[in-house]
Amino acid sequence: MIGRKTTDALLYLDGVTVSFDGFRALNKLALLIAPGEMRAIVGPNGAGKTTMMDVITGKTRPDEGDVLFDGGEFDLTKLDEAAIAELGIGRKFQKPTVFESHTVEDNLRLALKAPRKVLPTLTARRNAEEKARIDELLATVKLDAQRRTPAGGLSHGQKQWLEIGMLLAQDPALLLVDEPVAGMTDAETFETAELLKRINRTHSVVVVEHDMAFVRELGVKVTVLHEGSVLAEGTIDQVSADERVVEVYLGR
Amino acid sequence: MIVQRLAGRLGLSERIFVAVVVALCVLVPLANLVFPPGSPFHVSNASVVLYGKWMTYALLALSLDLVWGYCGILSLGHGAFFALGGYAMGMYLMRSIGTRGVYGNAILPDFMVFLNWKELPYAWYFFDWFGYAMLMVMFVPGLLAFVLGWFAFRSRVTGVYLSIITQAVTFALQLSFFRNDMGFGGNNGLTDFKDLLGFPVQAQSTRAVLFALSALALLGGFAIAKAIVSSKLGLVLIAIRDAETRTRFLGYRVERFKLFVFVVSAVMAGIAGALYVPQVGIINPSEFSPANSIEAVIWVAVGGRGTLTGAALGAVLVNASKTWLTAALPTLWLFVLGALFILVTLFLPKGIVGTLGAWFADRRGKP
Numbered sequence: 001m002i003g004r005k006t007t008d009a010l011l012y013l014d015g016v017t018v019s020f021d022g023f024r025a026l027n028k029l030a031l032l033i034a035p036g037e038m039r040a041i042v043g044p045n046g047a048g049k050t051t052m053m054d055v056i057t058g059k060t061r062p063d064e065g066d067v068l069f070d071g072g073e074f075d076l077t078k079l080d081e082a083a084i085a086e087l088g089i090g091r092k093f094q095k096p097t098v099f100e101s102h103t104v105e106d107n108l109r110l111a112l113k114a115p116r117k118v119l120p121t122l123t124a125r126r127n128a129e130e131k132a133r134i135d136e137l138l139a140t141v142k143l144d145a146q147r148r149t150p151a152g153g154l155s156h157g158q159k160q161w162l163e164i165g166m167l168l169a170q171d172p173a174l175l176l177v178d179e180p181v182a183g184m185t186d187a188e189t190f191e192t193a194e195l196l197k198r199i200n201r202t203h204s205v206v207v208v209e210h211d212m213a214f215v216r217e218l219g220v221k222v223t224v225l226h227e228g229s230v231l232a233e234g235t236i237d238q239v240s241a242d243e244r245v246v247e248v249y250l251g252r
Numbered sequence: 253m254i255v256q257r258l259a260g261r262l263g264l265s266e267r268i269f270v271a272v273v274v275a276l277c278v279l280v281p282l283a284n285l286v287f288p289p290g291s292p293f294h295v296s297n298a299s300v301v302l303y304g305k306w307m308t309y310a311l312l313a314l315s316l317d318l319v320w321g322y323c324g325i326l327s328l329g330h331g332a333f334f335a336l337g338g339y340a341m342g343m344y345l346m347r348s349i350g351t352r353g354v355y356g357n358a359i360l361p362d363f364m365v366f367l368n369w370k371e372l373p374y375a376w377y378f379f380d381w382f383g384y385a386m387l388m389v390m391f392v393p394g395l396l397a398f399v400l401g402w403f404a405f406r407s408r409v410t411g412v413y414l415s416i417i418t419q420a421v422t423f424a425l426q427l428s429f430f431r432n433d434m435g436f437g438g439n440n441g442l443t444d445f446k447d448l449l450g451f452p453v454q455a456q457s458t459r460a461v462l463f464a465l466s467a468l469a470l471l472g473g474f475a476i477a478k479a480i481v482s483s484k485l486g487l488v489l490i491a492i493r494d495a496e497t498r499t500r501f502l503g504y505r506v507e508r509f510k511l512f513v514f515v516v517s518a519v520m521a522g523i524a525g526a527l528y529v530p531q532v533g534i535i536n537p538s539e540f541s542p543a544n545s546i547e548a549v550i551w552v553a554v555g556g557r558g559t560l561t562g563a564a565l566g567a568v569l570v571n572a573s574k575t576w577l578t579a580a581l582p583t584l585w586l587f588v589l590g591a592l593f594i595l596v597t598l599f600l601p602k603g604i605v606g607t608l609g610a611w612f613a614d615r616r617g618k619p
């Protein structure tokens with residue numbers, strides 16, 4: 001498997017099944033993300049969106065199915081979280097998780113692309129290049145003023161942005177973003193959509209979100225998940241016209 | 253240069269700490285050796301030993317704070333690392349007794365002759381050589397920490413479960429060291445030491461030097477711990493403490509960082525134990541007692557975890573009260589210790605140094 005390009009897709013999921021005590025959170029899920037693509041994933045609560053991200057990032061092992069990265073080059077089901085992160089898959093959690101007692105700056109510093117082994121970390125020195133990257137990131141996520149604030153003191157929306165900033169700091173090939181606008185005002189939601197679009201110019205992105213206005217704003221291909229598999233795929237207008245999708249959303 | 257870099261990063265409480273320990277390191281031996289008994293400046297021999305013991309406890313507390321305060325690993329087995337370092341030193345001291353033992357055997361320590369053993373157990377080989385013994389002081393606790401950490405951290409054992417494992421290990425060690433056939437003196441442990449590198453351990457000057465060495469070891473331990481926690485690795489440790497999963501998804505191999513800091517800390521605790529033994533003149537299995545490890549946790553909690561200096565301060569304060577109270581009201585000590593822990597947890601969750609630090613930061617924050 002390693003070293004052979006078997007697909008054009010950056011991320012390739014096929015027949016992925018995950019059961020928790022007999023309950024199928026993912027059921028023969030198939031999903032292809034092309035290099036450079038941004039994809040929105042929607043679906044009712046419990047559809048399996050977060051579980052899908054858990055599988056991609058190595059947190060959960062699928063019972064069966066293929067999870068391949070970089071044109072089939074890497075089998076993600078065989079790697080652990082740290083290895084997958086190093087391959088270039090970054091993740092923002094559904095519940096914003098930043099390092100609360102570290103300053104905003106230190107959060108970014110930890111996320112910056114750099115050797116992750118013990119000894120290089122022990123001897124790492126601050127340098128101008130690193131500082132420039134952090135300045136740039138702070139500007140991108142609009143947290144310049146909070147540079148030395150402990151992340152625990154940020155508002156909910158700011159934490160979401162900091163976490164996106166940390167994702168960018170890792171400079172991953174693929175960003176997985178779980179519900180980035182939960183708890184944000186309309187203005188913040190709009191800005192986040194703009195930010196993700198900008199990020200998508202240089203990165204592939206998978207966004208999970210409930211907020212339909214936000215998904216519409218992104219203007220990308222949408223995949224609807226339901227009970228662990230793909231129910232529909234297409235533009236936002238196509239999927240929202242799909243009867244089964246309407247039923248899943250309204251029938252609950 | 254490293255010293256300069258470090259010194260530049262020290263906060264107020266850390267500068268005070270370094271100044272006080274340096275002063276003690278010079279003044280206590282001076283007051284003991286230069287001023288005659290009866291002089292108001294004289295420090296008695298018994299006090300030198302007592303203070304020396306506190307210095308080693310402070311180093312033990314510091315090592316515990318490094319893993320608990322900064323990486324969230326609540327070890328209830330640090331007493332075991334301390335005791336292992338102590339035993340390694342004790343073995344050297346036993347072997348350097350030579351023919352001066354009761355039975356006059358040049359090779360075998362007295363307790364082995366008493367048990368009718370004919371040959372020195374392998375574990376005791378080379379312990380007559382000081383350099384080897386000092387290596388073992390660090391290697392044995394380090395190895396135990398490595399093996400324990402390797403299995404526990406890889407299988408992602410955290411929180412209470414990890415604490416229980418460390419506690420179980422120290423208890424198991426206590427039980428095995430109680431056994432005569434383990435070859436470490438059983439119940440009685442190792443004692444009746446004569447000299448260390450040729451200096452009689454009971455002599456006033458040796459004790460003064462041991463005190464000074466303990467104070468220096470405390471400073472050295474502080475410098476190493478401070479260098480670690482103020483590096484980028486220190487940021488990773490705190491990140492692990494606060495959000496372990498997040499740290500993993502950033503690409504850090506959490507188990508390796510934990511293992512690193514756990515081993516460093518165990519080695520530090522071992523050195524503390526090695527300095528403790530020649531000063532108190534004995535090491536026996538009671539040093540492995542689970543209660544000892546728990547007491548060390550209380551020292552750190554009282555002084556303030558995640559502060560380094562607080563851990564050292566807590567060790568000294570709690571032990572000073574213990575000395576005073578066990579003389580005044582011997583039966584009460586354990587209750588006082590328990591009450592202290594509960595009170596600190598409820599009212600001073602950041603400990604003494606942590607609370608003072610927050611208070612100063614607050615005052616500076618206000619116009």
Ligand SMILES: Nc1ncnc2c1ncn2[C@@H]1O[C@H](COP(=O)(O)OP(=O)(O)OP(=O)(O)O)[C@@H](O)[C@H]1O
Nearest residue numbers: 020024025043044045046047048049050051052094
């Ligand atoms: N570790 C687990 N153990 C047991 N069940 C789980 C576990 N993780 C997820 N589930 C279940 O799997 C299903 C899918 O959960 P998942 O979190 O993936 O949904 P989701 O689409 O992200 O929903 P939401 O929109 O609420 O975030 C849910 O029914 C959930 O209860």
Ligand SMILES: [Mg+2]
Nearest residue numbers: 049050051094
């Ligand atoms: Mg979810």
